Amino acid sequence: MSLLPEVPGVLGGAEVAATVAAIAAEQGSDGMLPWWRGGQLDAWDSVEAAMALTAGGRPDAGAAALDWLCARQLPSGGFPSQWRSGAVTEPGVESNHAGYLAVGALHHALVTGTSGGRWWAAVSRALDLVCAMQLGTGAIGWALRPDGTADDVALVTGSSSLLQALRCGVGLAALVGEERPRWTAAVDALQQALSARPEAFADRSRFSMDWYYPVLGGALTGAAALDRLASSWDAFVVPGLGARCVADRPWVTGAETCELSMALAAAGQTDAATEQLAAMQHLRAEDGGDWTGYVFADDAIWPGERTTWTAAAVVLAADALCGATPGALLFTDPAGLVTER
DSSP: OOOOOOBTTTBOHHHHHHHHHHHHTTOOTTSOOOSSTTSEEOHHHHHHHHHHHHHTTOHHHHHHHHHHHHTTOOTTSOOEEEEETTEEEEEEEBHHHHHHHHHHHHHHHHHHTSOOGGGHHHHHHHHHHHHHTBOTTSOBBSBBOTTSOBOSOBOHHHHHHHHHHHHHHHHHHHHHTOOOHHHHHHHHHHHHHHHHOGGGSOOOTTBHHHHHHHHHTTSSOHHHHHHHHHHTHHHHEETTTEEBSBTTSSEEEHHHHHHHHHHHHHTTOHHHHHHHHHHGGGGBOTTSOBBSEEETTTTEEOSSOBOHHHHHHHHHHHHHHHOOSGGGHHHHSGGGOOOOO
């Protein structure tokens, strides 16, 4: 295992270890990794938290979280939208929840030097579902309808995450000695949609995730990435506090700020990325966990919750900046994940 991620002057290794411990404290003995112990769980956020455990020197705990999800995968290849205390509370299937398993599986393989074959069958089912949900525009429908067909509404954030997931799937296929040309074709069509067809997606431009996720997911690179990040910087970034979740709300959130930091790192803007990670440290709790957000107009932490996925975003952003583990490449070079065979 590599050394723990750390960013000098922002987060030391001991502080990162405390954050990882705070995540681990919320995990059940069966591997279940919810937002907090007894709270809700969705596949996307649970995978993100699992990756932080793996990057933070607890790969067995990260693997257990992925195992828990795979044991509950639906025949369609997807996952229920939400569990609470292990029981399904929202049965709907969302495409980005299904796809993100591939990111967690490849991340674990890269960090531990293994093949990721432990989760290959589940990843294969999940990404086949994602491909089946791809629309004629190249975008991917955000959810399954009750009849099992893809909703024709596509979201920039979800599709950008799925671009990364599909690329990770192709990378994982190479590690296990498989070929999935359908996934590669889906990457090409989705890349084109995200980079050149804004009309293919619902307008959620109020949300910061729609702003930076095309960079974080690797749809935009180079000058296009820099232009994208510059385009709405003033709308979302609050100097010294981090990034707003929604442009017209006085609320900065830790996870969005850390994801923005990773997007900046992917775009080669290391100083700006470090600045954003430093800016959100006011959300750090005494035990190393992180509060979800802060309403600066009221000088109030809100909501009063410390989520595993917020803490996970801190760990992954630190890793993206320092490259302590090979898993950092999933965020700093997302467009380089496609392996030609």
